[in-house]
Amino acid sequence: MLVIKDLQASIEDKQILKGINLTVKPGEVHAIMGPNGSGKSTLSAVLTGNPAYTVTGGSVEFYGKDLLTLSPEDRAHEGLFLSFQYPVEIPGVSMVNFMRTALNEKRKYFGQEPLSAADFLKLMREKRSIVQLDNKLASRAVNEGFSGGEKKRNEIFQMAMLEPKLSILDETDSGLDIDALRIVASGVNTLKSKDNATIVITHYQRLLDYIKPDFVHVLYKGRIAMSAGPELALELEEKGYDWIKEQVDSQQ
Amino acid sequence: MNALQQYIDLYDEHRELIEQQSPALLNAVRADARERLEGARLPRKGSVDFEATDLEAVFAHDYGVNINRLPFEADPGETFHCDVPNMSTCLYYSSNDAFHSSATAERNIGKVVVEPFSMAAVDYPELMSDYYGKLARMTDPTVALNSLLVQDGLFIYVPDGVVPERPIQLVNIFNAALDMMVQRRLLIIVGKNASLKLLACDHTQSPDYHYLNNQVVEIVAMQGATVDYYDMEESTPKTSRVSSIYVDQHEGSNVLIDGITLINGFTRNNYHVEVNGENAETQLLGMTIASGEQHVDSHTFISHNAPRCHSNEMFKYVLNDNAVGAFAGKILVKPNCPRVEAYQGNRNLCGAPTAKMYTKPQLEIYTDDVMCSHGSAVGQLDEEALFYMRTRGIGLDEARRLLMQAFVADVIDGVRLDALKDRLHYLVEKRFAGTLSNCAGCLAACRKN
Secondary structure (H helix, E strand, C coil): CEEEEEEEEEECCEEEEEEEEEEECCCCEEEEECCCCCCHHHHHHHHHCCCCCEEEEEEEEECCEEHHHCCHHHHHHHCEEEECCCCCCEEEEEHHHHHHHHHHHHHHHCCCCCCCHHHHHHHHHHHHHHCCCCHHHHCCEECCCCCHHHHHHHHHHHHHHHCCCEEEEECCCCCCCHHHHHHHHHHHHHHCCCCCEEEEECCCHHHHHHCCCCEEEEEECCEEEEEECCHHHHHHHHHCCHHHHHHHHHHC | CCHHHHHHHHHHHHHHHHHHCCCHHHHCCHHHHHHHHCCCCCCCCCECCECCCCHHHHHHCCCECCCCCCCCCCCHHHHCCCCCCCCCCEEEEEECCEEEECHHHHHCCCCCEEEEHHHHHHHCHHHHHHHCCCCCCCCCHHHHHHHHHCCCCEEEEECCCCCCCCCEEEEEEECCCCCEEECCEEEEEECCCCEEEEEEEEEECCCCCCEEEEEEEEEEECCCCEEEEEEEEECCCCEEEEEEEEEEECCCCEEEEEEEEEECCEEEEEEEEEECCCCCEEEEEEEEEECCCCEEEEEEEEEECCCCCEEEEEEEEEECCCCEEEEEEEEEECCCCCCCEEEEEEEEEECCCCCEEEEEEEEEECCCCCEEEEEEEEECCCHHHHHHHHHCCCCHHHHHHHHHHHHHHHHHHCCCCHHHHHHHHHHHHHHHHCCCCCCCCCCCCHHHC
16 A cells, blocks of 8 residues: 655755655554654654655655645545654644544545534544543543543544544554553554554554564664564564664664 | 814814704713814824824725715614524614614613613713713824714613613614715613623625724723623725723623624724722623734723722734734733732734734733733744644645634633624634625624525
8 A cells, every 4th residue: 555665855954764665555564663863753744744844755655646746634535644643732623623624524535425413423432432532532622631641542533533544653652651552552453454554653662562563664864774573673672773773884 | 194184174164064963962072072183193103002003094085974964774673684593682773873773672671771872862861961971082083083073872771780681782884885984982881780791793784885983982880780892893895993992890890892803994993991999800802803904903901990800801813814913902000909910911823924913012010919911922823733633634724724713712712692602603713714704794694685
C-alpha cells in the first residue's frame, strides 16, 4: 500500500531525512526505532503533509497515488492516519463537533451523504468503548484538559472512528502508565485487520510487547540503518544504539 | 471641511419644523446641544481614542434627514412575519426613525411600558423629564448632534418589582429609498428589583443606500435591578452606526451589555458605565466578526464609583480580509472604593495579513485593596491546531471556520438568554460559512414570507 523511495526532507533548510526507503503491505506492522533526532517524527510529519517540512527529493506512493501531491486532508480521506506524539488541544471545539465534521468531510470526499445524528452518536458510543474513553471526555473540547493518557486514548478513538488503512503511531507510548498502555495497545490490536497496516514509532521495546511488529527498522541520521524482524527490538533494548551508530559512522 | 456644519445649518433653518413635531422635553435640551456644537469638530483618525477611526469622514456624506417625519412604512409589524419559534419575544419595530409596536407586543400585558417618547411624555412626564438626557454627555459631539435633531425615541420602563416573562425585542430596520441619517434614541428605566431582557437588532433592508444611525441609549438600573441588553448589528457594507450607550447602576444592580457585530459597514460603539451603588455587578461583552472592508471600533469606559462592585469586560474580534478593528477600554476605580474587582480583556484574531487591529487597554486605580486586571492580545489561527484537524480529514477552510467559531464561543456563552445563545451559535456558524444573508439573522425572519 505504501512505497517510500529515497525520501528526503528538510525543515528551515536543515536536512533531516536523507533518503528513506520503506515498503508497507496490508496486514503488516512496522516498528521504527532510533535514537533521538534521527528523523522518526519528521518521517510521520512528512507522510501526513505537515506544511512546516519541505520535501526535497524522492517519492511516496500510497495505493498507487502520489501521496506527496495530496493535501493533508485528502491524505486522511485516502486512509492515512497519524496518532500524534503531542495531541493538540483545541479549546472551544467539542469532540463531537470535531469528529462529526471529520467524518462527514470524508463522506463528502467519497460522494456520500452526511451521517444522521443518531447514527453518528451510535458510532461514537461504539468506538469509544474500544479505548474505554469516558462519555464526559467526548463531550468536552478536543484534548483540552485531558491527561496524557486520555489524550493518547483519544487518538486511538479517532483512529477507530476514521478507520484508516495505514496508521502511524508516533510515540503513542510516551507519557503512558502501564494500564493506559495496555488499553491503547489493545485498542490498536482490536482495530488491526488483514487490510490495514500500522507503523509504530517508539523508543522502547515495551510497546512492542503489546503491539507485535512484523518488521523493525532503525532510523539513524535520516536513513534506515538496519531492518530486521521483531528480534531486533529486543537486541536494541539490550545493547542500545551505539553499535548501529558505530557501524553507520564507520561506513561513512 | 466640517461635517457637522451641514446638520447645524439644517437645524438653524428648520428649527420650528423640528420642534413642532417633537415632545417639549426633547426641545428643552436643543439650545444646549446647539451651543456645544458651535465650533465643535468630530474626531479625525489619529485623535485620542480614535486611533483607527475617522468620524468626520463618516458624517461628511450628504445624508437626508427626515425632519418632516414622513412615514416610510405604515406598520412593519403587519407586513413582516414576526413569529419566531423559541424566542417568544415581545416584538417592536423601528423603520428608519419611527417606532411601531407589533401584534406580539400585546402579550406584554400592562406591566412593562414600551412606547414612543411622544406618548411617554404624556403618560410618564416625570420619569421622562427626570431621566431624559441626564446620563448622555453632550461633550461628545455625536451625542449633541443626536440631541439637536432627535424628534422621537423609545421609552422602556419596567416598574419596581416587575419581572417580565418574555424578553423584549426591538428590530431596527433601514429601508428608506434614499441616503439617510437617523437619530435613534432609547431611554430605559428598570425599577427596583425589576428586570429587563432587551434584544435590539439593527438591520438594513436596502443594500443600495447609505445609512447612518447616530444613536444614544440611556439605561438606568435602579437598586437590585437586572438588565440584559443585547445589541446586535447585522446590516450592510453601506450602513454606518455611531452608538453611545450610557448606563447608571444603582446599589446591587446587575447589568449585562453585549454588543455583537456580524455584518456592517462602519461602526463605532461607545459604552459608558457609571457604577454608582455598592455591590453592583457589570458584564460588558463584545463580539465582532468582520471581513471585507468592515470597520468596527469599540470604546468602553467603566467607572467604579462605589465599593464592593464587580465588573467583567471581554471583547473579542475576528478579522479577515481588509477589516479593521479597534478597541480602547478604560476602567477607572475612584478613591474610596475598596474591594472592587474589575477585569478587562480584549482578544483578537487576525485571519488575514491584511486585517488590522488597534487595541488600547487601560486601568486607572485610586483605591488600595482592589483586584483589577487588563489584557490584550492579537494573534493568528493556531497552525498546529489547523494541521491536526487536517490530518483528521477536515479541510483547511472548514478547519479555519471551526477555530474562528471556537474563538468567540465563550463570549456567546456569556449570553443569559438560552434561545438567543443557541441562535447566536447558529448565526455565527453561518456567518463564518459565508451564508449569512442580510436579514437571515433577524429573529423576525420577515423575508421568509
